[in-house]
Amino acid sequence: MTAPTINGTRYPQPIDALLPAARALDLPDGQPFPSRNRLMREFRIGAPKADDLLARLKAEHAQRTRTKQTRTAMIVRGALLTPPTDPDSAPVPLDYAEPIGPHPAPAPAVPGHTSPADPTPVTPPKIAPTDPAGQVTVVGHPDTPTPTPPARPAVVWPVILLALPAFVAVWSGWVGLGGLTGFGVVHPLPGIADGFSINTAITLPIGVETYGAYALYVWLSGRVPDAARRFAKWSALGSLAVGALGQVAYHLLVAADVTLAPWWITTAVSVLPVAVLGMGAALAHLVRAHD
Template sequence: MTAPTINGTKYPQPVDELLPAARKLAAELGELPSRNKLMQTYRIGAPKAGELLARLRDEAERQARTDRMRGHLLARGSSVERVELHPADVDHAADDEPTTDPWDYAEPIGPNPLPTPLVPESAPPAVPNPAPGPEITPADPPAEVSTVSHPGTPTPPAPVKPSRPAVVWPVVLLALPAFVAIWSGWVGLGGLTGFGIVHPLPGIADGFSINTAITLPIGVETYGAYALYVWLSGRVPAPALRFAKWSALGSLLVGALGQVAYHLLVAAGVTSAPWWITTAVACLPVAVLGMGAALAHLVRSHN
């Protein structure tokens, strides 16, 4: 009759159930049992005995690594309690552990250093007394850094507050008497040079008449004022700016000469102006028309 194995049964047991008995056998022998010893003791085949022996060998290696790590920690002066690690407790961590011992390459550790005395947090650190030497005067605070990074860089001007535009009504008040004098002078000179009452619409409106003498102040003085405005505005192309400048000065000069001629003729009691004055005054409307058209063309050009 076949002798029973462990647990009171004669049937072969699984490796997991044989493992506790194999640990006990290894402890009694003081070393790992051989494969033949396991086969004879537990009536198992060679494959199962080899697997059981491999399990025992892995547990022994893990226990040896644990003991070495504990020894290193104790050599470092750490207070490590004695913990009994059974090989079965680290079965699941076998795959995560490195194949080599991480402590095999550790540097040798000397004796434990002396304990460092505790220093209260409020106490200042100890500073050795410096050797006597020349007194050090604190340096002057750094000068304020200028915002200009380069000497040649100009300082940006301070922002100028927008000022209110000058009023215009005093100019209108001053120009009103001058307008009356200029108007009367041109109309009087026109009467001395042949300008007078005409009927511009004969056969259409025979009763409609107009004094052509008013065309002189309207044409000459109005063009002079507008050309002066274009010149001083500076918002037109260069050719228009030059033309406006010289034509404005010319119109003002012609206007002044017309006023002088009228007052001289009236003061001399002349009722009809000489031919050369009449010729010059008669050409003024045509000249004003040409200069006005030219200035309008230059102002609208993009050159």
């Protein structure tokens, strides 16, 4: 036996006919509209028609929510814009109103005196004190904190004076150690510029000390990713330690009148340019990793 329909017929019901009955369904507290399964069970309809009916119920619920929010916002705005009622400003009844006519001009208020109509003493206006030169002195509120003047940045020019003698000593030490370990004058452009020559010993102070200073700057700047900061920290400390050991080795060899460095010192010094190149390239990639 076919279940009775909404309008008493046995034909499938249109959505417009099912919509009022769907609104009248009893729902649990907090549920704004029935589920699709309940619509299919209550009205003996298929899934497509239940989806269509549920979509209309959801649209009506959303419209009611927007309307309620708009009405609430208008009520709140009207309450904020409505000035409070002042009992002293209420209109005077007609029976007790003063006769219409010209009113005498009020007498000018004298500082420190009161008028008969208003017993409140009149406070004289405060005048800012002036200095002997006639300029007005601005007096601040006692509770207002005095702004702290910005601190001046520390000067850095003394670093130049410190770096000049260190540069001379480091340069001479590395160049001398390079001469003891096989670094010397070469012709980098044979057949092109035979007269052009360069002492390869200068690559040691330029590479090791320059990288140490740059890695130290990257480490202390605080403007690089964490991986680059850690790499710069340890490589800067290592580069400065290698530079110090290089100076110690050179002065010990010179003090002992050694004209040719031992093989292990020569090996360590000869790999420094390659190590500096690798660390510099790695640090450059880590610094730009966040880009």
